[in-house]
Amino acid sequence: MNADRVTVVPPAHALNGQVSPPGSKSITNRALLLAGLSKGKSRLTGALKSDDTKHMANALRAMGVTVHEPDETTFVVTGTGRLEAPSGPLFLGNAGTATRFLTAAAASVDGTVTVDGDEHMRKRPIGPLVDALKRLGIDAEAPTGCPPVTISGNGHFGTGRVEIDAGLSSQYVSALLMAAPLAPEPVTIALTGTEIGARGYITLTLDAMAAFGARVEQVDQATWKVLPTGYQAADFHIEPDASAATYLWAAEKLTGGRIDIGTPAEKFTQPDAKAYDVIAAFPHMPAEIDGSQMQDAIPTLAVLAAFNENPVRFTGIENLRVKECDRTRALSLGLNNIRAGLAEEDGDDLIVHANPALAGQSLSAEIDTFADHRIAMCFALAGLKISGITILDPLCVGKTYPGYWDALAALGVEYKT
Ligand SMILES: O=C(O)C1=C[C@@H](OP(=O)(O)O)[C@@H](O)[C@H](O)C1
Numbered sequence: 001m002n003a004d005r006v007t008v009v010p011p012a013h014a015l016n017g018q019v020s021p022p023g024s025k026s027i028t029n030r031a032l033l034l035a036g037l038s039k040g041k042s043r044l045t046g047a048l049k050s051d052d053t054k055h056m057a058n059a060l061r062a063m064g065v066t067v068h069e070p071d072e073t074t075f076v077v078t079g080t081g082r083l084e085a086p087s088g089p090l091f092l093g094n095a096g097t098a099t100r101f102l103t104a105a106a107a108s109v110d111g112t113v114t115v116d117g118d119e120h121m122r123k124r125p126i127g128p129l130v131d132a133l134k135r136l137g138i139d140a141e142a143p144t145g146c147p148p149v150t151i152s153g154n155g156h157f158g159t160g161r162v163e164i165d166a167g168l169s170s171q172y173v174s175a176l177l178m179a180a181p182l183a184p185e186p187v188t189i190a191l192t193g194t195e196i197g198a199r200g201y202i203t204l205t206l207d208a209m210a211a212f213g214a215r216v217e218q219v220d221q222a223t224w225k226v227l228p229t230g231y232q233a234a235d236f237h238i239e240p241d242a243s244a245a246t247y248l249w250a251a252e253k254l255t256g257g258r259i260d261i262g263t264p265a266e267k268f269t270q271p272d273a274k275a276y277d278v279i280a281a282f283p284h285m286p287a288e289i290d291g292s293q294m295q296d297a298i299p300t301l302a303v304l305a306a307f308n309e310n311p312v313r314f315t316g317i318e319n320l321r322v323k324e325c326d327r328t329r330a331l332s333l334g335l336n337n338i339r340a341g342l343a344e345e346d347g348d349d350l351i352v353h354a355n356p357a358l359a360g361q362s363l364s365a366e367i368d369t370f371a372d373h374r375i376a377m378c379f380a381l382a383g384l385k386i387s388g389i390t391i392l393d394p395l396c397v398g399k400t401y402p403g404y405w406d407a408l409a410a411l412g413v414e415y416k417t
Protein backbone atom coordinates (compact mmCIF):
# COMPACT_ATOMS: atom_id res chain seq x y z
CA MET A 1 0.00 0.00 0.00
CA ASN A 2 1.23 3.48 -0.94
CA ALA A 3 1.73 5.45 2.26
CA ASP A 4 0.63 8.74 0.69
CA ARG A 5 -2.69 7.88 -0.94
CA VAL A 6 -5.06 5.15 -1.98
CA THR A 7 -7.96 5.34 -4.40
CA VAL A 8 -10.78 2.92 -3.70
CA VAL A 9 -12.26 1.19 -6.75
CA PRO A 10 -16.00 0.70 -6.28
CA PRO A 11 -16.59 -3.04 -6.39
CA ALA A 12 -18.89 -4.24 -9.16
CA HIS A 13 -20.39 -6.75 -6.71
CA ALA A 14 -21.91 -6.79 -3.24
CA LEU A 15 -19.38 -7.35 -0.45
CA ASN A 16 -19.81 -10.85 0.93
CA GLY A 17 -17.58 -12.87 3.21
CA GLN A 18 -16.17 -13.27 6.69
CA VAL A 19 -14.05 -10.58 8.33
CA SER A 20 -13.57 -10.17 12.08
CA PRO A 21 -12.74 -6.74 13.42
CA PRO A 22 -9.65 -6.64 15.68
CA GLY A 23 -9.91 -6.53 19.47
CA SER A 24 -11.43 -3.50 21.15
CA LYS A 25 -9.03 -0.60 21.58
CA SER A 26 -10.91 0.70 24.62
CA ILE A 27 -10.97 -2.65 26.39
CA THR A 28 -7.39 -3.59 25.43
CA ASN A 29 -5.99 -0.36 26.88
CA ARG A 30 -8.03 -0.75 30.06
CA ALA A 31 -6.97 -4.36 30.48
CA LEU A 32 -3.30 -3.57 29.78
CA LEU A 33 -3.28 -0.83 32.40
CA LEU A 34 -5.12 -2.84 35.03
CA ALA A 35 -2.92 -5.90 34.41
CA GLY A 36 0.12 -3.63 34.73
CA LEU A 37 -1.17 -2.33 38.07
CA SER A 38 -1.85 -5.87 39.32
CA LYS A 39 0.38 -8.13 41.31
CA GLY A 40 1.09 -11.25 39.25
CA LYS A 41 0.74 -12.51 35.70
CA SER A 42 -2.30 -11.68 33.54
CA ARG A 43 -3.05 -13.14 30.13
CA LEU A 44 -5.04 -10.85 27.82
CA THR A 45 -6.46 -12.62 24.77
CA GLY A 46 -8.34 -11.24 21.76
CA ALA A 47 -6.34 -8.02 22.22
CA LEU A 48 -5.80 -5.26 19.68
CA LYS A 49 -2.22 -4.71 18.47
CA SER A 50 -2.15 -1.21 16.98
CA ASP A 51 -0.49 2.15 17.53
CA ASP A 52 -2.71 2.99 20.51
CA THR A 53 -2.15 -0.28 22.35
CA LYS A 54 1.59 -0.34 21.53
CA HIS A 55 1.89 3.04 23.18
CA MET A 56 0.17 1.74 26.32
CA ALA A 57 2.25 -1.46 26.40
CA ASN A 58 5.51 0.42 25.89
CA ALA A 59 4.66 2.94 28.59
CA LEU A 60 3.99 0.11 31.04
CA ARG A 61 7.30 -1.49 30.08
CA ALA A 62 9.01 1.83 30.79
CA MET A 63 7.45 1.71 34.26
CA GLY A 64 8.77 -1.71 35.20
CA VAL A 65 5.95 -3.95 33.93
CA THR A 66 6.89 -7.04 31.90
CA VAL A 67 4.75 -7.28 28.77
CA HIS A 68 5.24 -10.28 26.48
CA GLU A 69 3.44 -10.77 23.17
CA PRO A 70 3.34 -14.50 22.44
CA ASP A 71 1.08 -14.06 19.40
CA GLU A 72 -0.78 -11.43 17.40
CA THR A 73 -3.72 -11.10 19.78
CA THR A 74 -2.24 -11.90 23.20
CA PHE A 75 -0.41 -9.88 25.83
CA VAL A 76 1.05 -11.58 28.91
CA VAL A 77 1.53 -8.89 31.54
CA THR A 78 3.42 -9.33 34.80
CA GLY A 79 3.27 -6.57 37.37
CA THR A 80 4.29 -6.02 40.98
CA GLY A 81 1.17 -4.12 42.00
CA ARG A 82 2.90 -0.74 41.54
CA LEU A 83 4.32 1.23 38.63
CA GLU A 84 7.90 2.52 38.82
CA ALA A 85 9.03 5.99 37.73
CA PRO A 86 10.21 5.83 34.09
CA SER A 87 13.63 7.18 33.15
CA GLY A 88 12.19 9.62 30.57
CA PRO A 89 8.90 11.06 29.31
CA LEU A 90 6.19 8.60 28.24
CA PHE A 91 5.39 9.16 24.56
CA LEU A 92 1.84 8.12 23.77
CA GLY A 93 1.33 9.32 20.20
CA ASN A 94 -2.29 10.40 19.74
CA ALA A 95 -3.76 7.70 22.00
CA GLY A 96 -6.37 9.47 24.13
CA THR A 97 -7.02 6.42 26.29
CA ALA A 98 -3.33 5.79 27.04
CA THR A 99 -2.67 9.48 27.71
CA ARG A 100 -5.62 10.11 30.03
CA PHE A 101 -5.48 6.75 31.82
CA LEU A 102 -1.73 6.93 32.46
CA THR A 103 -1.91 10.54 33.66
CA ALA A 104 -4.05 9.43 36.59
CA ALA A 105 -2.18 6.14 37.15
CA ALA A 106 1.13 8.06 37.21
CA ALA A 107 -0.02 9.72 40.42
CA SER A 108 0.51 6.36 42.18
CA VAL A 109 4.20 6.27 41.19
CA ASP A 110 6.90 7.24 43.67
CA GLY A 111 8.67 9.84 41.51
CA THR A 112 8.08 12.09 38.53
CA VAL A 113 6.33 11.03 35.34
CA THR A 114 5.89 13.15 32.21
CA VAL A 115 3.06 12.08 29.93
CA ASP A 116 3.39 13.39 26.40
CA GLY A 117 2.08 12.72 22.91
CA ASP A 118 2.41 13.82 19.31
CA GLU A 119 1.45 17.22 17.89
CA HIS A 120 -2.23 16.20 17.73
CA MET A 121 -2.32 14.96 21.32
CA ARG A 122 -0.69 18.21 22.39
CA LYS A 123 -3.89 19.95 21.24
CA ARG A 124 -6.31 17.63 23.07
CA PRO A 125 -7.50 19.02 26.41
CA ILE A 126 -6.49 17.34 29.66
CA GLY A 127 -6.89 20.31 32.05
CA PRO A 128 -10.03 19.03 33.82
CA LEU A 129 -8.27 15.76 34.69
CA VAL A 130 -5.15 17.55 35.92
CA ASP A 131 -7.28 19.88 38.07
CA ALA A 132 -9.11 16.91 39.56
CA LEU A 133 -5.79 15.26 40.44
CA LYS A 134 -4.66 18.47 42.14
CA ARG A 135 -7.87 18.56 44.18
CA LEU A 136 -7.02 15.03 45.35
CA GLY A 137 -3.73 16.40 46.67
CA ILE A 138 -1.58 15.26 43.75
CA ASP A 139 1.20 17.42 42.34
CA ALA A 140 0.33 17.63 38.59
CA GLU A 141 0.96 20.32 35.97
CA ALA A 142 -0.10 20.78 32.34
CA PRO A 143 0.82 24.40 31.56
CA THR A 144 -1.02 24.48 28.20
CA GLY A 145 -4.08 22.56 29.42
CA CYS A 146 -3.00 19.79 27.03
CA PRO A 147 -0.10 17.30 27.21
CA PRO A 148 2.69 17.29 28.23
CA VAL A 149 1.60 16.65 31.82
CA THR A 150 4.08 16.27 34.66
CA ILE A 151 2.94 14.33 37.71
CA SER A 152 5.03 13.98 40.86
CA GLY A 153 3.68 11.16 42.96
CA ASN A 154 4.59 9.80 46.37
CA GLY A 155 3.78 6.13 45.82
CA HIS A 156 0.03 6.08 46.18
CA PHE A 157 -3.01 7.72 44.61
CA GLY A 158 -4.67 10.75 46.26
CA THR A 159 -7.52 10.58 48.73
CA GLY A 160 -10.87 12.21 49.33
CA ARG A 161 -13.79 13.21 47.14
CA VAL A 162 -13.40 14.86 43.78
CA GLU A 163 -15.78 16.32 41.24
CA ILE A 164 -14.87 16.15 37.60
CA ASP A 165 -16.35 17.89 34.59
CA ALA A 166 -16.34 15.21 31.91
CA GLY A 167 -17.95 17.42 29.25
CA LEU A 168 -14.87 17.24 27.02
CA SER A 169 -14.03 13.59 27.63
CA SER A 170 -15.41 10.66 29.59
CA GLN A 171 -11.84 9.35 29.66
CA TYR A 172 -11.09 11.68 32.58
CA VAL A 173 -13.61 9.78 34.72
CA SER A 174 -12.35 6.38 33.58
CA ALA A 175 -8.80 7.49 34.36
CA LEU A 176 -9.66 8.55 37.92
CA LEU A 177 -11.74 5.42 38.54
CA MET A 178 -8.96 3.08 37.42
CA ALA A 179 -6.26 4.79 39.51
CA ALA A 180 -8.41 5.09 42.64
CA PRO A 181 -7.96 1.51 44.00
CA LEU A 182 -4.26 2.45 44.49
CA ALA A 183 -5.17 5.03 47.15
CA PRO A 184 -4.66 4.28 50.85
CA GLU A 185 -8.31 5.13 51.58
CA PRO A 186 -11.60 5.08 49.62
CA VAL A 187 -11.87 7.73 46.90
CA THR A 188 -15.19 9.22 45.82
CA ILE A 189 -15.46 10.42 42.23
CA ALA A 190 -18.46 12.52 41.23
CA LEU A 191 -19.50 14.06 37.93
CA THR A 192 -20.21 17.77 37.72
CA GLY A 193 -23.88 17.43 36.75
CA THR A 194 -25.50 14.08 36.13
CA GLU A 195 -25.19 13.64 32.38
CA ILE A 196 -22.16 12.43 30.53
CA GLY A 197 -21.55 11.67 26.87
CA ALA A 198 -20.19 8.21 26.19
CA ARG A 199 -21.49 6.84 29.50
CA GLY A 200 -21.04 3.35 28.08
CA TYR A 201 -17.28 3.80 28.40
CA ILE A 202 -17.66 4.23 32.16
CA THR A 203 -19.47 0.91 32.24
CA LEU A 204 -16.57 -0.67 30.30
CA THR A 205 -14.19 0.79 32.87
CA LEU A 206 -16.15 -0.53 35.86
CA ASP A 207 -16.47 -3.98 34.25
CA ALA A 208 -12.73 -4.19 33.58
CA MET A 209 -11.91 -2.98 37.11
CA ALA A 210 -14.16 -5.66 38.61
CA ALA A 211 -12.40 -8.32 36.52
CA PHE A 212 -9.09 -7.31 38.13
CA GLY A 213 -10.50 -7.38 41.66
CA ALA A 214 -11.48 -3.75 42.28
CA ARG A 215 -14.56 -2.89 44.33
CA VAL A 216 -16.62 0.15 43.40
CA GLU A 217 -19.87 1.28 45.03
CA GLN A 218 -22.20 3.21 42.76
CA VAL A 219 -23.51 5.91 45.10
CA ASP A 220 -25.86 7.38 42.48
CA GLN A 221 -25.92 7.87 38.70
CA ALA A 222 -23.08 10.35 38.92
CA THR A 223 -21.01 9.24 41.93
CA TRP A 224 -18.74 6.28 42.55
CA LYS A 225 -16.92 5.28 45.74
CA VAL A 226 -13.80 3.24 44.95
CA LEU A 227 -12.34 1.04 47.69
CA PRO A 228 -8.56 0.79 48.27
CA THR A 229 -8.21 -2.83 47.11
CA GLY A 230 -5.38 -2.55 44.58
CA TYR A 231 -5.64 -5.01 41.68
CA GLN A 232 -5.12 -8.75 41.26
CA ALA A 233 -3.85 -10.37 38.07
CA ALA A 234 -6.48 -12.04 35.91
CA ASP A 235 -6.92 -13.80 32.60
CA PHE A 236 -9.14 -11.60 30.49
CA HIS A 237 -10.66 -11.99 27.05
CA ILE A 238 -11.23 -8.88 24.95
CA GLU A 239 -14.20 -8.65 22.59
CA PRO A 240 -13.84 -7.31 19.03
CA ASP A 241 -13.90 -3.56 18.47
CA ALA A 242 -17.42 -2.23 17.97
CA SER A 243 -16.24 1.03 16.36
CA ALA A 244 -14.27 -1.01 13.80
CA ALA A 245 -17.36 -3.16 13.25
CA THR A 246 -19.34 -0.09 12.15
CA TYR A 247 -17.30 0.17 8.91
CA LEU A 248 -18.06 -3.46 8.07
CA TRP A 249 -21.75 -3.10 8.93
CA ALA A 250 -21.93 0.00 6.73
CA ALA A 251 -19.99 -1.66 3.87
CA GLU A 252 -22.45 -4.54 3.95
CA LYS A 253 -25.44 -2.20 3.84
CA LEU A 254 -24.03 0.12 1.16
CA THR A 255 -23.21 -2.73 -1.20
CA GLY A 256 -26.21 -4.91 -0.35
CA GLY A 257 -23.94 -7.78 0.67
CA ARG A 258 -23.50 -10.04 3.69
CA ILE A 259 -20.39 -9.64 5.85
CA ASP A 260 -20.11 -12.06 8.74
CA ILE A 261 -18.06 -10.29 11.43
CA GLY A 262 -18.27 -13.27 13.79
CA THR A 263 -20.05 -11.42 16.62
CA PRO A 264 -23.74 -10.46 16.65
CA ALA A 265 -24.30 -6.74 17.28
CA GLU A 266 -26.18 -7.38 20.51
CA LYS A 267 -23.21 -9.24 22.02
CA PHE A 268 -20.94 -6.18 22.11
CA THR A 269 -20.66 -4.32 25.43
CA GLN A 270 -19.13 -1.20 23.80
CA PRO A 271 -21.27 1.90 23.21
CA ASP A 272 -20.67 2.10 19.45
CA ALA A 273 -22.61 -1.12 18.92
CA LYS A 274 -25.70 1.12 19.22
CA ALA A 275 -24.89 2.28 15.70
CA TYR A 276 -25.93 -1.11 14.33
CA ASP A 277 -29.65 -0.28 14.45
CA VAL A 278 -29.11 3.04 12.69
CA ILE A 279 -27.03 1.37 9.99
CA ALA A 280 -29.64 -1.37 9.62
CA ALA A 281 -32.26 1.34 8.93
CA PHE A 282 -30.31 2.60 5.88
CA PRO A 283 -31.49 4.02 3.44
CA HIS A 284 -34.13 5.27 5.88
CA MET A 285 -31.84 6.54 8.64
CA PRO A 286 -33.62 8.87 11.09
CA ALA A 287 -33.74 12.60 10.36
CA GLU A 288 -31.95 13.31 13.64
CA ILE A 289 -29.30 11.14 15.27
CA ASP A 290 -28.06 11.87 18.78
CA GLY A 291 -24.39 10.89 18.69
CA SER A 292 -23.60 11.54 22.34
CA GLN A 293 -23.54 7.87 23.32
CA MET A 294 -21.84 6.49 20.17
CA GLN A 295 -19.38 9.21 19.22
CA ASP A 296 -16.76 7.18 17.40
CA ALA A 297 -19.45 5.78 15.09
CA ILE A 298 -20.48 9.23 13.84
CA PRO A 299 -17.93 9.39 10.98
CA THR A 300 -19.27 6.05 9.70
CA LEU A 301 -22.88 7.21 10.03
CA ALA A 302 -22.17 10.59 8.42
CA VAL A 303 -20.70 9.02 5.28
CA LEU A 304 -23.52 6.48 5.14
CA ALA A 305 -26.01 9.35 5.49
CA ALA A 306 -24.69 10.88 2.27
CA PHE A 307 -26.39 8.00 0.42
CA ASN A 308 -29.55 8.00 2.59
CA GLU A 309 -33.04 8.79 1.27
CA ASN A 310 -33.42 11.88 3.48
CA PRO A 311 -31.09 14.37 5.21
CA VAL A 312 -29.69 13.59 8.65
CA ARG A 313 -28.80 16.02 11.45
CA PHE A 314 -26.22 14.75 13.95
CA THR A 315 -26.63 16.26 17.42
CA GLY A 316 -24.83 15.74 20.75
CA ILE A 317 -21.45 15.64 18.99
CA GLU A 318 -19.79 18.73 20.50
CA ASN A 319 -16.71 16.84 21.59
CA LEU A 320 -16.06 15.43 18.12
CA ARG A 321 -14.16 18.67 17.76
CA VAL A 322 -11.52 17.52 20.29
CA LYS A 323 -10.90 13.98 19.06
CA GLU A 324 -7.89 13.01 16.92
CA CYS A 325 -8.85 16.02 14.80
CA ASP A 326 -11.90 18.27 14.62
CA ARG A 327 -14.02 15.48 13.19
CA THR A 328 -17.08 17.59 12.49
CA ARG A 329 -14.93 19.89 10.36
CA ALA A 330 -13.08 16.98 8.69
CA LEU A 331 -16.38 15.30 7.82
CA SER A 332 -17.96 18.43 6.39
CA LEU A 333 -14.81 19.24 4.41
CA GLY A 334 -14.57 15.71 3.02
CA LEU A 335 -18.25 15.43 2.13
CA ASN A 336 -18.31 18.87 0.50
CA ASN A 337 -15.19 17.92 -1.39
CA ILE A 338 -17.09 14.98 -2.86
CA ARG A 339 -20.06 17.17 -3.78
CA ALA A 340 -20.43 20.84 -2.81
CA GLY A 341 -23.35 21.34 -0.43
CA LEU A 342 -23.41 17.73 0.77
CA ALA A 343 -22.76 18.69 4.39
CA GLU A 344 -23.17 21.69 6.64
CA GLU A 345 -22.01 22.57 10.14
CA ASP A 346 -24.74 24.17 12.22
CA GLY A 347 -23.08 25.22 15.47
CA ASP A 348 -21.72 21.90 16.70
CA ASP A 349 -24.30 19.86 14.77
CA LEU A 350 -23.49 18.28 11.44
CA ILE A 351 -26.16 18.11 8.75
CA VAL A 352 -25.68 15.69 5.89
CA HIS A 353 -27.87 16.50 2.88
CA ALA A 354 -28.45 13.00 1.62
CA ASN A 355 -28.27 12.26 -2.08
CA PRO A 356 -28.84 8.61 -3.04
CA ALA A 357 -28.02 9.53 -6.65
CA LEU A 358 -24.37 9.86 -5.62
CA ALA A 359 -24.03 6.09 -5.85
CA GLY A 360 -22.56 5.03 -9.15
CA GLN A 361 -21.15 8.45 -9.99
CA SER A 362 -17.59 9.28 -10.87
CA LEU A 363 -16.44 12.26 -8.77
CA SER A 364 -12.81 12.85 -8.19
CA ALA A 365 -12.08 13.86 -4.57
CA GLU A 366 -8.92 13.77 -2.44
CA ILE A 367 -9.90 13.33 1.19
CA ASP A 368 -7.72 14.99 3.79
CA THR A 369 -7.77 12.62 6.75
CA PHE A 370 -5.99 14.95 9.20
CA ALA A 371 -4.06 11.87 10.43
CA ASP A 372 -7.36 10.58 11.84
CA HIS A 373 -7.96 6.85 11.42
CA ARG A 374 -11.75 7.22 11.52
CA ILE A 375 -11.79 9.86 8.78
CA ALA A 376 -9.73 7.53 6.56
CA MET A 377 -11.90 4.51 7.31
CA CYS A 378 -15.26 6.24 6.88
CA PHE A 379 -14.41 7.94 3.56
CA ALA A 380 -13.23 4.59 2.18
CA LEU A 381 -16.92 3.66 2.45
CA ALA A 382 -17.81 6.48 0.06
CA GLY A 383 -15.28 4.95 -2.32
CA LEU A 384 -17.31 1.74 -2.40
CA LYS A 385 -20.08 3.63 -4.22
CA ILE A 386 -18.38 6.58 -5.94
CA SER A 387 -15.49 6.24 -8.31
CA GLY A 388 -12.54 8.61 -7.77
CA ILE A 389 -12.39 8.78 -3.96
CA THR A 390 -8.76 9.06 -2.86
CA ILE A 391 -7.84 8.75 0.80
CA LEU A 392 -4.69 10.65 1.77
CA ASP A 393 -2.37 9.23 4.45
CA PRO A 394 -4.25 5.90 4.46
CA LEU A 395 -1.88 4.22 6.93
CA CYS A 396 -3.23 6.41 9.73
CA VAL A 397 -5.76 3.57 10.21
CA GLY A 398 -2.92 1.91 12.18
CA LYS A 399 -4.08 3.81 15.27
CA THR A 400 -6.82 1.23 15.88
CA TYR A 401 -7.28 -0.99 12.80
CA PRO A 402 -3.99 -1.73 11.01
CA GLY A 403 -5.66 -4.50 8.97
CA TYR A 404 -8.46 -2.29 7.62
CA TRP A 405 -7.33 -2.07 4.00
CA ASP A 406 -6.56 -5.78 3.92
CA ALA A 407 -9.98 -6.55 5.40
CA LEU A 408 -11.74 -4.66 2.59
CA ALA A 409 -9.42 -6.32 0.06
CA ALA A 410 -10.34 -9.73 1.46
CA LEU A 411 -13.96 -8.84 0.64
CA GLY A 412 -12.96 -8.11 -2.96
CA VAL A 413 -12.26 -4.35 -2.84
CA GLU A 414 -9.44 -3.18 -5.11
CA TYR A 415 -7.29 -0.06 -4.87
CA LYS A 416 -5.37 2.19 -7.21
CA THR A 417 -2.29 3.80 -5.70
O1 LIG B 1 -12.91 5.48 27.17
C1 LIG B 1 -12.68 5.16 26.00
O2 LIG B 1 -12.14 4.07 25.70
C2 LIG B 1 -13.06 6.09 24.92
C3 LIG B 1 -13.93 7.13 25.17
C4 LIG B 1 -14.36 8.07 24.10
O3 LIG B 1 -13.64 9.26 24.23
P1 LIG B 1 -14.14 10.55 25.08
O4 LIG B 1 -14.52 10.10 26.41
O5 LIG B 1 -12.91 11.41 25.07
O6 LIG B 1 -15.28 11.16 24.36
C5 LIG B 1 -14.06 7.53 22.72
O7 LIG B 1 -14.22 8.56 21.76
C6 LIG B 1 -12.66 6.97 22.64
O8 LIG B 1 -12.35 6.48 21.36
C7 LIG B 1 -12.50 5.82 23.58
Ligand SMILES: C=C(OP(=O)(O)O)C(=O)O
Pocket residue numbers: 094095096097098296323324374400
Ligand atom coordinates in the same frame (compact mmCIF):
# COMPACT_ATOMS: atom_id res chain seq x y z
C1 LIG C 1 -11.47 9.26 19.89
C2 LIG C 1 -10.74 8.18 19.65
O1 LIG C 1 -9.61 7.82 20.29
P1 LIG C 1 -8.84 8.29 21.59
O2 LIG C 1 -9.64 9.34 22.28
O3 LIG C 1 -8.70 7.06 22.41
O4 LIG C 1 -7.51 8.79 21.09
C3 LIG C 1 -11.15 7.21 18.59
O5 LIG C 1 -10.57 6.10 18.55
O6 LIG C 1 -12.04 7.51 17.80
